Amino acid sequence: MSEVVEIEIVADQVPAYALPGDAGADLRSNETVTVGPGERAVIGTGVSFVMPEGVAAFVMPRSGLAAKHGITVLNAPGTVDSGYRGEVKVTLLNTDRDAAFEVRPGDRIAQVVFMRVARAAFTSVDALPESVRGAGGFGSTGFGAQSREPGTPGA
Numbered sequence: 578m579s580e581v582v583e584i585e586i587v588a589d590q591v592p593a594y595a596l597p598g599d600a601g602a603d604l605r606s607n608e609t610v611t612v613g614p615g616e617r618a619v620i621g622t623g624v625s626f627v628m629p630e631g632v633a634a635f636v637m638p639r640s641g642l643a644a645k646h647g648i649t650v651l652n653a654p655g656t657v658d659s660g661y662r663g664e665v666k667v668t669l670l671n672t673d674r675d676a677a678f679e680v681r682p683g684d685r686i687a688q689v690v691f692m693r694v695a696r697a698a699f700t701s702v703d704a705l706p707e708s709v710r711g712a713g714g715f716g717s718t719g720f721g722a723q724s725r726e727p728g729t730p731g732a
């Protein structure tokens with residue numbers, strides 16, 4: 578079973594996990610909004626909560642809305658800091674070129690995932706230790722079925 582974190586919440590509609598084993602609890606809109614084609618909207622959920630320190634919440638898109646309607650969370654994953662006491666909001670983007678997307682109160686517009694997060698203690702250094710990857714990135718291992726060592730010709 579997954580780790581359970583205790584969350585104190587103020588909400589008209591408490592986020593709920595649709596099925597056992599789900600990682601994301603669905604967030605519901607508390608407003609009526611029309612998101613036009615290519616437009617975005619910041620939508621309230623009426624939810625605010627307190628997380629234990631060391632835990633953060635991430636606002637994620639729902640795959641069904643993405644696949645069926647072209648709806649995503651613009652800043653996905655939206656980061657909710659443990660010190661945040663305001664209303665969790667969802668910035669939806671309608672990527673559909675033609676159809677407006679209608680949101681009504683109670684509609685499940687996104688999902689929230691809770692995770693333990695690390696905070697960095699930064700130490701400035703002059704050079705970094707070597708690694709196999711080095712500075713290779715952005716497709717350096719190739720795109721086809723055959724994987725290649727970073728930096729080899731044709732990769």
Ligand SMILES: O=c1ccn([C@H]2C[C@H](O)[C@@H](COP(=O)(O)OP(=O)(O)OP(=O)(O)O)O2)c(=O)[nH]1
Pocket residue numbers: 636652654655656657658659661664665666667668
């Ligand atoms: O999808 C999101 C993302 C963020 N937030 C809230 C909680 C988060 O703690 C706060 C700040 O978010 P973020 O750090 O991503 O935004 P910022 O543009 O850096 O604002 P700030 O200067 O307030 O940190 O806004 C949401 O409600 N929904």
Ligand SMILES: [Mg+2]
Pocket residue numbers: none
């Ligand atoms: Mg910030």
